[in-house]
Amino acid sequence: MDQLYNFGHNFGIFGKPGTGKTTKLIEIIYLALKQKKQIAVTTPTGLASTNFIHLQTNNQNSLKISTIDSFFHTEDGRFQPEEQLQYIRAAHPQSITTYTNLNLLIIDEIGLVSEQKLTMVSIIISHIKKSEKNINL
Numbered sequence: 001m002d003q004l005y006n007f008g009h010n011f012g013i014f015g016k017p018g019t020g021k022t023t024k025l026i027e028i029i030y031l032a033l034k035q036k037k038q039i040a041v042t043t044p045t046g047l048a049s050t051n052f053i054h055l056q057t058n059n060q061n062s063l064k065i066s067t068i069d070s071f072f073h074t075e076d077g078r079f080q081p082e083e084q085l086q087y088i089r090a091a092h093p094q095s096i097t098t099y100t101n102l103n104l105l106i107i108d109e110i111g112l113v114s115e116q117k118l119t120m121v122s123i124i125i126s127h128i129k130k131s132e133k134n135i136n137l
Contacts, residue, residue: 088124
């Protein structure tokens, strides 16, 4: 798991309904929390988020759970990725800190997320992480 956090690897967990995908994600989240990692679990719907709410009870500072739209402030879809990043910086500066400190981003039910939304998320996170690395040089 440390390699995943330290090197920014992406991975997917795939399978038919009932094969244990959510259970595996919960195991990964518990392991990451034990290692004091900052985690965000995002889902395309609020209903899907309920699978993870019980984890937040004792971990409110380390674990954020929300819809992907709420987490990245893309509820209305009016902005292109670069404009979205400017909007977040201006209207939700605390989110920039959250993204910067993030060790693990989980997108559950990713098949329900549009390609446009995933591109937006990728641009936002990579820009924030790139800026963070440049600041630390």
